[in-house]
Every structure is written in C-alpha cells, then in structure tokens.
Amino acid sequence: MHKPALPQEGSDTFNDQVRIVLVETSHSGNIGAVARAMKNMGLGNLWLVNPASFPDEASYARSAGASDVLDRAQVVATLDDALADCVLVMGTSARGRKVPWPVIAPPQAAATAGEYSRQGRVALVFGRENHGLSNDELQRCHYHIHIPSNPDYSSLNLAMAVQVVCYELRMHYLRSLEEGEASPNLEAMVGPGDRGWDVPPAEVQEVEGFFGHLEQVLVDVDFHRRNNPRQLMTRLRRLFQRARLDQMEINILRGILTSVQKAAGTLPGSDKQKNTADEGQEKGHV
Known part of the structure; x- marks a missing residue:
C-alpha cells in the first residue's frame, strides 16, 4: 500500500495553471519521484503522456507522501492531448538545434510561466529518460529550457531536472506574494537585526x-x-x-x-x- 498523502498547500491560480508534462516515462518510480519534487515546491498539476506503467506500486512508493499528486495526475495518449488547452509551452532540452530556437534558463522560464499563467494554462514538458524530447516535440514549444549543468557531465535524472525547474517556479511564486513586498520566506536571516533573530543587536x-x-x-x-x-x-x-x-x-x-x-x-x-x-x-x- 502506498503512503497516505501529506497535507496539500493551498491551491491558487499560479500553481493550478502551471502543469508539469512527462512524455513516455519508462520507469514508473521516476513518476513518483517527480510527484515528490513537485509537491516539495507547492505544485500538483501533473500530466503523463503514454507512460510505460502507471499507476503502480513503484510510483506511489517513490512519491513519499505525495500520493495526492499521483491521484490527480492526468494520463493522455499524445503530447497534443496534454498541450491542447495551453497558451504557453516550454520544453527542456540539452541539445543544440540546427535551426536556432528561443532558449531560456530556469529562472527566466519561471518568470515567463508566471506572466502567461494569468492568461491561461502553461505547460512545462520533460522528455524520456534516455533521449529527452524529439525534434518534432520540441517544435511544439514556444521556448526551450536549458539547465546549465556541468558540460562534462550534463545528464540529469528526470526528477532532478523537474526539481530544478519547480524550485525556480517556487521562488517566482514567493516573490509574487504580498503584491511585490518581500516575502519572509525569502528574506535572509544571517545576524542580529534580521527578522527572526532571537536577540537584538548589541549597542x-x-x-x-x-x-x-x-x-x-x-x-x-x-x-x-x-x-x-x-x-x-x-x-x-x-x-x-x-x-x-x-x-x-x-x-x-x-x-x-x-x-x-x-x-x-x-x-x-x-x-x-x-x-x-x-x-x-x-x-x-x-
């Protein structure tokens, strides 16, 4: 039996409008790990395109308390099905293109997702574990997201790549709280006088x-x-x-x-x- 879900953070327009799309995931455990990464960062909208196996015990075991994300996951047959109602699509890619395509890093991708989420649904697409997204799939994307990893060892596990992008989405979300005012979640606390320090600074x-x-x-x-x-x-x-x-x-x-x-x-x-x-x-x- 899979672990019961931990409490879900309150939903809102940004987190509901942004969906994580996994294309033809071959290992169901990776789907569970992605669900965990998403819930860590307050996201819960997961779409699966033709997964090799789902749902199953391995995916729920790896989710470690994020079973509610898996319970809500949408399983579709094609990428077009996952993207049909979206106004913006961004796909992860580590490869150069013969025909240059707009490429942005995860922080810019998060900001762009935040901007377009006010207009409609946004999809962030991640490819297969062994060879990522095909050229045809990448051409369905408005932007390509490139994670600037070590060029000598650039391959990221699927869940790791999702975690990097979801972290940037989380940071953008926190900055947008309180109508532009600094969020206490982002303020540094490194010494006396900072919010949260237990004793006043010495005079x-x-x-x-x-x-x-x-x-x-x-x-x-x-x-x-x-x-x-x-x-x-x-x-x-x-x-x-x-x-x-x-x-x-x-x-x-x-x-x-x-x-x-x-x-x-x-x-x-x-x-x-x-x-x-x-x-x-x-x-x-x-």
Whole structure:
C-alpha cells in the first residue's frame, strides 16, 4: 500500500495553471519521484503522456507522501492531448538545434510561466529518460529550457531536472506574494537585526564596554601590554565587529572574561587581588 498523502498547500491560480508534462516515462518510480519534487515546491498539476506503467506500486512508493499528486495526475495518449488547452509551452532540452530556437534558463522560464499563467494554462514538458524530447516535440514549444549543468557531465535524472525547474517556479511564486513586498520566506536571516533573530543587536556602548573589559583581562594575564600594543586590539576589534554581536553574546563573552579574572585573582575586589596589592605595597612596588 502506498503512503497516505501529506497535507496539500493551498491551491491558487499560479500553481493550478502551471502543469508539469512527462512524455513516455519508462520507469514508473521516476513518476513518483517527480510527484515528490513537485509537491516539495507547492505544485500538483501533473500530466503523463503514454507512460510505460502507471499507476503502480513503484510510483506511489517513490512519491513519499505525495500520493495526492499521483491521484490527480492526468494520463493522455499524445503530447497534443496534454498541450491542447495551453497558451504557453516550454520544453527542456540539452541539445543544440540546427535551426536556432528561443532558449531560456530556469529562472527566466519561471518568470515567463508566471506572466502567461494569468492568461491561461502553461505547460512545462520533460522528455524520456534516455533521449529527452524529439525534434518534432520540441517544435511544439514556444521556448526551450536549458539547465546549465556541468558540460562534462550534463545528464540529469528526470526528477532532478523537474526539481530544478519547480524550485525556480517556487521562488517566482514567493516573490509574487504580498503584491511585490518581500516575502519572509525569502528574506535572509544571517545576524542580529534580521527578522527572526532571537536577540537584538548589541549597542555601541555595550560593544565598547566589552572591548574595554577584554583589553583589561589581556593585560591582567600578561598577554597584552598597553605601552607596546602593536595591532592586537585592532585585529581583535575587527574579528568581533565582523561577527556583529547581539546583546546575549556580549553578556556571555563578558561573563567569560569575568570568570577568567576570578581564576587569575585579578577581579576588582577579589581576595587574591587584595593580597597581591598588599604585598606590593609592603615591597614598595605600588
């Protein structure tokens, strides 16, 4: 028995209007893998042109929870049947043509699909595992999609090729959300101040307090000499400034420095520091 379908993401015009068309797929497991790739990217409109075997257990096993995409798949006898009601057709091709044809990369294909999906149905066509689409089939396409893979090893598994194109469709879809405003799904989160970071960025006075504390500890443990500083603090400043510390990180670092001072007996007010100062006074060193 095949795995039950996981919840489907809410449908909308773009995802419903864009269909993935597989031509004469020879291995049914690849159909399941394609269904999984599609559902990963929020797509569910799959058309199959004369598959060697479908439906069967292998396709559902490879779908890994995307069985609803397979349940909805349309099986037709010819490519013309799959394309008849479409306003735009794009086919994947890795080969050069004697007669040049409009060729676009996956990001441009996704943008073009998004534009035409407002006018009608769009088909993205993928060929057979062993030799892709025929010349006659490619001539039914308005554009050819070329995935710029490694020229020394350019052949992609069918599901991998579908995943690449569906990923670009997903990115275009997310950018189109919120009427042109940046989607939180696409915003980078790399440091304090970015949406989703758990602690506010450290303020300048907090960072300067840390640098002062750090320098004092380095002096205390005889690692740094203020009268011969060279570039130590400059380079340490560059290191920590590059990290863009948040308030919690500043507190952690200062806690570590305080523990070092306690262990070294140099923390202001510590018994060891008082004893050292008393000894120095007795010897006339302070």
